[in-house]
Amino acid sequence: MKTNDLIIQTTTKVVFFIIFLFSIHIFFAGHYTPGGGFVGGLVMSSAIVLLMLAFDLKTVQDMLPVNYTVITAIGLIISLLTAAGSIFFNVPFFTHVYDYFNLPLLGETSIHTAMFFDTGVYLVVVGVTMNIIQMIGGDE
Amino acid sequence: MINLLLFPVLIPFLFAAVLLLFPKKVKAQRVVTMIGLVFALASSFALLYKVKVNGVQALTLGSWAPPFGITMVSDMFSAMLVTSSLLIALFVVWYSFSSIGEEREKAFYYPAILFMLTGVNGAFTTGDIFNMFVFFEVLLMSSYVLIVLGGEKIQLKESIKYIIVNIVSSSLFVITVGYLYSVVGTLNMADISVKLAEIGPSGIVTVIAVLFLIVFGIKGGIFPLFFWLPGSYGAPPIPVLALFGALLTKVGVYAIMRTYTLFFTTDVGYTHNLLMILSILTIVVGCIGALAYFDVKQIIIYNIVIAVGVILFGASVMNESGMMGSVFYLIHDILIKGALFLLIGIIIKITGTSDLRKMGGLMKRYPLLAWVYLIVAFGLAGIPPLSGFIGKLLIVQGGFEGELLWQSIFILASSLLVLFSAIRIFIYAFWGEEKGEHLISERKYRHLLVPAITLASLTVLYGVGAEYLVPFMADATNVLLDPSIYVDAVFEGVK
Secondary structure: OOOOOHHHHHHHHHHHHHHHHHHHHHHHHOOOOOOOHHHHHHHHHHHHHHHHHHOOHHHHHHHOOOOHHHHHHHHHHHHHHHHHHHHHHOOOOOOOOEEEEEEOOOEEEEEEHHHHHHHHHHHHHHHHHHHHHHHHHOOO | OOOHHHHHHHHHHHHHHHHOOOOOOHHHHHHHHHHHHHHHHHHHHHHHHHHHHHOOEEEEHHHOOOOOOOEEEEOHHHHHHHHHHHHHHHHHHHHHOOOOOHHHHOOOHHHHHHHHHHHHHHHHHEOEHHHHHHHHHHHHHHHHHHHHOOOOHHHHHHHHHHHHHHHHHHHHHHHHHHHHHHHHOOOEHHHHHHHHHHHOOOHHHHHHHHHHHHHHHHHHOOOOOOOOHHHHHHOOOHHHHHHHHHHHHHHHHHHHHHHHHHOOOOOHHHHHHHHHHHHHHHHHHHHHHHHHOOEHHHHHHHHHHHHHHHHHHHHHHOOHHHHHHHHHHHHHHHHHHHHHHHHHHHHHHHHOOOEHHHOOOHHHHOHHHHHHHHHHHHHHHOOOOOHHHHHHHHHHHHHHHOOOHHHHHHHHHHHHHHHHHHHHHHHHHHOOOOOOOOOOOHHHHHHHHHHHHHHHHHHHHHHHOHHHHHHHHHHHHHHHHOHHHHHHHHOOOOO
């Protein structure tokens, strides 16, 4: 018997973007309010899991053709290099810096290198979670 | 370069992350791993030189003041351990090229080894007790991968045991750190040392000391917490076993030596006596195990347990000779266990079995292997010009100075049993009639033998050149016996 998933699929198409934007919001707000790379990454993976529930594994892999192992590796490298940047200035490892920049549209914004470190964490969390779920869910 | 002490931790980490990008390209994996290990080894030698010239190196991450940030400390003891762990990894990886098989190499074998080195070197270098827990987890998780990689039935069975034991001990570690934090209110190891000295002898501190002994004892395999070790180490293939046998238990031993010399020095009568009794019992069960088996792997695995006991006995005496002997013996044991496992790996590859009763007469076809094995076995037992001698001599001397007559004689007697267990392999495998068929090609045999022989000759050099190593060992011993050197290096420029 063929089941009809019309309602869940249509809702998912809308809700996915809301969750996605929320995860980006949590990620950027992490410095001043609760949140950060880890929670942001988990929320992002839960959005992808919702896609997998509504559609199937194959469809989602076609929609988002990314290798999550590579995402994990890139996240690790970004985090490590951000922290290692301090080595070139001969200050202790993990020393972060920040400054204020005038960005188009956003105006004056503070940018802190901890954010780049958190980007790495975000990618690792998404990569690892999706890798686990794909591997358990797939039959290969 | 104030960040130099982090390089042996960071370089394996970076290369492991890079290796995740192309798991299926075996040739590239091998080359990149080798490059990474050579870089890391070079940096660790530079670190060794710097520590020798400038004294203990300390760095608090993120430019925070010492008790508030994570401090990384590299004294001579940890610098030597970092160097020898990278050295062993280099030989094991070299040996793996012709031994581990492409299937495993394609399944993240090399990244797992490099991540494990990150954890091992981090645990040796860290100066923060919670950070040590994190590095323990890094090395344990990579070891879970290595022990189960390949998915044979025995590996699956033993990895369950291994993971459960280690999860229990890790949670106990967190609980113990929690107790310690609620007593002293700090996690920085130098700061803990200062605060505990101010508190003085107190019941709760002794309880925490014993809890730490239980936690690290499970990792290091002391009596009666070694029960998981023989089974779990018997499961993975030989290169992984060599890496585990040479490094993993030694991290537990290092942690015991570090905490028992830096933190818990106020109630020595109880804590160090307990450590001494447990280390003697560890030697007893190790000897029984080493004599009981006809399985080459199990014989050498029980020799790990014996060595852990000997090292901890030297440390528990808390005098200069005993401590220096322990440091000597610890490094010796890392090198010699690596060499032994690589050699018996070749024997197992040739005969296709690890049962001694099914082998024999290898001497005729493989004389070089036989003589190298004999030299390494003598080194293990501590025959004078070889590497095990000076460490055990100093430990026994320390025991006599500490008026532990019977215990020291017992240590000497245990050497005989160690020698007997190692020679039994020699007699069964190399002497007698040729048995069975030889399952290895001439070319592969040579490829396996070269790294094993190189490592074996390093252990011989370690024994013959002990005179040149004494200044390094003395530096390591000084820091262990006088925690104020460690504390001053961490708080330099702050107080």
